[in-house]
Amino acid sequence: GAVVSQHPSWVICKSGTSVKIECRSLDFQATTMFWYRQFPKQSLMLMATSNEGSKATYEQGVEKDKFLINHASLTLSTLTVTSAHPEDSSFYICSAQGPEADTQYFGPGTRLTVL
Amino acid sequence: GNSVTQMEGPVTLSEEAFLTINCTYTATGYPSLFWYVQYPGEGLQLLLKATKADDKGSNKGFEATYRKETTSFHLEKGSVQVSDSAVYFCALKGTNAGKSTFGDGTTLTVKP
Numbered sequence: 001g002a003v004v005s006q007h008p009s010w011v012i013c014k015s016g017t018s019v020k021i022e023c024r025s026l027d028f029q030a031t032t033m034f035w036y037r038q039f040p041k042q043s044l045m046l047m048a049t050s051n052e053g054s055k056a057t058y059e060q061g062v063e064k065d066k067f068l069i070n071h072a073s074l075t076l077s078t079l080t081v082t083s084a085h086p087e088d089s090s091f092y093i094c095s096a097q098g099p100e101a102d103t104q105y106f107g108p109g110t111r112l113t114v115l
Numbered sequence: 116g117n118s119v120t121q122m123e124g125p126v127t128l129s130e131e132a133f134l135t136i137n138c139t140y141t142a143t144g145y146p147s148l149f150w151y152v153q154y155p156g157e158g159l160q161l162l163l164k165a166t167k168a169d170d171k172g173s174n175k176g177f178e179a180t181y182r183k184e185t186t187s188f189h190l191e192k193g194s195v196q197v198s199d200s201a202v203y204f205c206a207l208k209g210t211n212a213g214k215s216t217f218g219d220g221t222t223l224t225v226k227p
Contacts, residue, residue: 106160107158
């Protein structure tokens with residue numbers, strides 16, 4: 001089946017540093033990927049839609065300059081949290097639109113902790 | 116806009132009990148409907164889906180039927196196991212593809 005990986009699975013960083021999270025579709029090409037944020041015991045909050053070769057579309061309230069998204073190839077999208085602060089600590093999950101256009105395949109998530 | 120409403124949790128059941136998690140939706144057109152499962156510390160996994168009215172999605176003993184007349188997609192399992200303990204998300208994707216809409220999730224705990 002369609003597999004999506006994320007790296008790293010967890011990261012701890014100091015306040016003010018930047019962190020890059022990678023999302024890869026391993027056995028299929030994904031022109032569209034999605035980035036979500038999930039708070040404890042809550043649902044997924046869509047942050048942005050990433051389209052290969054074009055700028056990401058951010059949801060209302062998400063700072064595009066803080067959460068930089070790059071989708072440079074059909075199998076890789078990256079999310080960079082710039083100048084991270086403790087309130088950015090969260091579980092970040094990516095998904096890729098699979099070969100069937102109505103189905104998303106999710107990565108395992110990245111736990112970010114900002115000290 | 117589209118919306119998904121899920122049965123509030125948490126739900127606690129004994130092993131081998133019958134499970135129902137209700138899900139209703141609001142959408143224009145004919146969306147595809149999904150159930151995802153999230154185990155602790157992990158991302159979401161697609162559990163089952165249905166793409167048109169009266170379709171039944173099934174996987175690992177779980178079932179859900181796309182009911183357009185009641186705009187529902189309730190998840191059922193006849194006999195739950197401890198290993199089914201997880202958070203379950205109902206979701207829809209509209210006819211114009213693009214982003215999905217998720218329910219708030221329902222936490223299921225199955226006790227031996």
